[in-house]
Amino acid sequence: MLKEIFNKQTKWSVMRNLIFKEIDDLIIDSLGIVAFISFFIGGVVAIQTALNLTNPLIPQYLIGFATRQSVILEFAPTFISVIMAGKMGSYITSSIGTMRVTEQIDALEVMGVNSVNYLVFPKIIALLLYPFVIGISMFLGIFGGWMASAYGGFTTSEAFIEGAQMDFIPFHIAYAFIKTIIFAMLLATIPSFHGYYMKGGALEVGKASTVAFVWTSVCIILFNYILTQMLLGS
Amino acid sequence: MIEVKNIEKSFGENKILKGISTIFETGKTNLIIGQSGSGKTVLLKSLLGIHTPEAGQICFDGRVYSDLEDDEKRELRTEIGMVFQGSALFDSMTVAENVGFPLKMFTKDDKAKIAERVEFVLKRVNLIDAHKKLPSEISGGMQKRVAIARAIVNRPKYLFCDEPNSGLDPNTSILIDNLIKEITEEYEITTVINTHDMNSVMEIGDNILFLKDGLKEWQGNKEEIFYTDNEAVTAFVYSSNLFKKVREAHLKG
Numbered sequence: 001m002l003k004e005i006f007n008k009q010t011k012w013s014v015m016r017n018l019i020f021k022e023i024d025d026l027i028i029d030s031l032g033i034v035a036f037i038s039f040f041i042g043g044v045v046a047i048q049t050a051l052n053l054t055n056p057l058i059p060q061y062l063i064g065f066a067t068r069q070s071v072i073l074e075f076a077p078t079f080i081s082v083i084m085a086g087k088m089g090s091y092i093t094s095s096i097g098t099m100r101v102t103e104q105i106d107a108l109e110v111m112g113v114n115s116v117n118y119l120v121f122p123k124i125i126a127l128l129l130y131p132f133v134i135g136i137s138m139f140l141g142i143f144g145g146w147m148a149s150a151y152g153g154f155t156t157s158e159a160f161i162e163g164a165q166m167d168f169i170p171f172h173i174a175y176a177f178i179k180t181i182i183f184a185m186l187l188a189t190i191p192s193f194h195g196y197y198m199k200g201g202a203l204e205v206g207k208a209s210t211v212a213f214v215w216t217s218v219c220i221i222l223f224n225y226i227l228t229q230m231l232l233g234s
Numbered sequence: 235m236i237e238v239k240n241i242e243k244s245f246g247e248n249k250i251l252k253g254i255s256t257i258f259e260t261g262k263t264n265l266i267i268g269q270s271g272s273g274k275t276v277l278l279k280s281l282l283g284i285h286t287p288e289a290g291q292i293c294f295d296g297r298v299y300s301d302l303e304d305d306e307k308r309e310l311r312t313e314i315g316m317v318f319q320g321s322a323l324f325d326s327m328t329v330a331e332n333v334g335f336p337l338k339m340f341t342k343d344d345k346a347k348i349a350e351r352v353e354f355v356l357k358r359v360n361l362i363d364a365h366k367k368l369p370s371e372i373s374g375g376m377q378k379r380v381a382i383a384r385a386i387v388n389r390p391k392y393l394f395c396d397e398p399n400s401g402l403d404p405n406t407s408i409l410i411d412n413l414i415k416e417i418t419e420e421y422e423i424t425t426v427i428n429t430h431d432m433n434s435v436m437e438i439g440d441n442i443l444f445l446k447d448g449l450k451e452w453q454g455n456k457e458e459i460f461y462t463d464n465e466a467v468t469a470f471v472y473s474s475n476l477f478k479k480v481r482e483a484h485l486k487g
Binding site: 014021102112 | 282283284308309310311312314316318319320322323324325326335336338339340394
């Protein structure tokens with residue numbers, strides 16, 4: 001399947017429109033839910049950290065520091081990706097699976113279209129913008145943490161910002177975006193595979209979506225472990 | 235002309251096609267009929283290249299499909315129009331976009347030229363008013379006509395139809411049959427139709443292939459089918475009282 005994705009490319013004028021459509025469906029349509037989740041989880045991370053800092057000797061700026069580290073290193077790249085495995089993954093599997101069930105993929109093949117390239121390649125290209133989504137998630141997660149801390153009375157705005165800027169290691173951002181790109185490829189290909197090769201009817205489309213979500217999540221978690229060990233472990 | 239030479243196809247232990255040979259002629263409506271499980275769909279999918287036969291040859295105007303390179307196969311497929319049982323229209327596209335899709339994919343025509351051709355074909359199938367609608371917004375019969383329009387828009391040499399009348403009312407079925415026959419004769423296409431509909435057999439069967447248990451049991455045309463004494467054919471075609479009476483009336487003249 002991977003070879004077929006890049007074989008016999010669809011005409012550029014058609015592919016360009018498909019890519020824009022996928023950017024709209026996969027990236028733009030995900031921004032709302034990502035913004036909502038990131039803002040509130042960022043807030044909860046900050047509150048939880050604050051509530052667990054019972055020792056008065058531990059400085060308050062640690063809330064900002066812990067929130068930043070949690071959001072940038074794990075929450076935004078990994079857990080948003082697991083959530084996206086549900087949202088984007090089920091959309092990809094069900095849309096391709098429905099095309100399989102209703103013979104639309106057969107129609108493409110009979111016309112002489114490389115259906116794998118036509119259906120999967122634009123998703124891969126669209127998901128190259130996925131780091132942009134994760135960047136927004138990082139910003140809103142930290143922003144949510146700041147709002148919850150400062151306006152919830154857990155610490156001062158200055159202390160949170162001081163912590164959020166403390167001991168900043170730029171490579172952590174690179175690490176997060178390297179993970180994000182790998183996760184984006186998993187998000188594009190695993191659900192596509194399950195949709196493309198599914199057999200049966202409408203019920204099986206639902207089952208394929210569930211299986212795709214499970215496998216995408218498992219792969220994201222495994223790759224997260226491997227990449228963390230490789231990039232930060234040494 | 236499509237020439238099928240002794241093709242065989244199995245799925246696991248189950249041999250579906252057991253050496254079928256026939257010729258589907260150009261400018262004629264060639265019908266494949268037979269009971270469920272007789273191998274009609276497998277034969278049609280083999281002709282389309284969706285299934286690969288284990289033995290035998292399929293020749294498209296002298297081109298042996300199995301001998302073609304991948305690029306040549308894709309090229310050949312652009313000469314094929316297909317009407318699927320469920321229409322297989324692309325849900326996210328309007329009627330006009332569905333019909334124009336093969337042109338957009340395989341020609342260098344500009345938008346205006348594509349729109350002109352789409353309009354012409356939609357007029358041909360009497361659907362010009364529906365061009366902006368989505369497939370979900372039109373009836374089953376209209377969807378079939380859109381599928382026919384999409385199949386012929388690129389001026390195919392070969393047209394395949396898988397049960398084009400399934401799920402349609404009798405009036406719409408006749409409309410679809412007549413449309414396919416007119417198009418076949420008008421554009422000199424080799425049309426192969428897989429059907430269960432005995433009305434189609436009587437109306438448009440220029441060349442009828444009857445399959446039984448993966449073998450060619452009988453071949454003839456809509457006239458000859460009235461006079462055949464092949465028991466399997468008569469049991470299948472004249473299973474209803476209506477068609478029995480039609481046959482009797484025809485034989486009496």
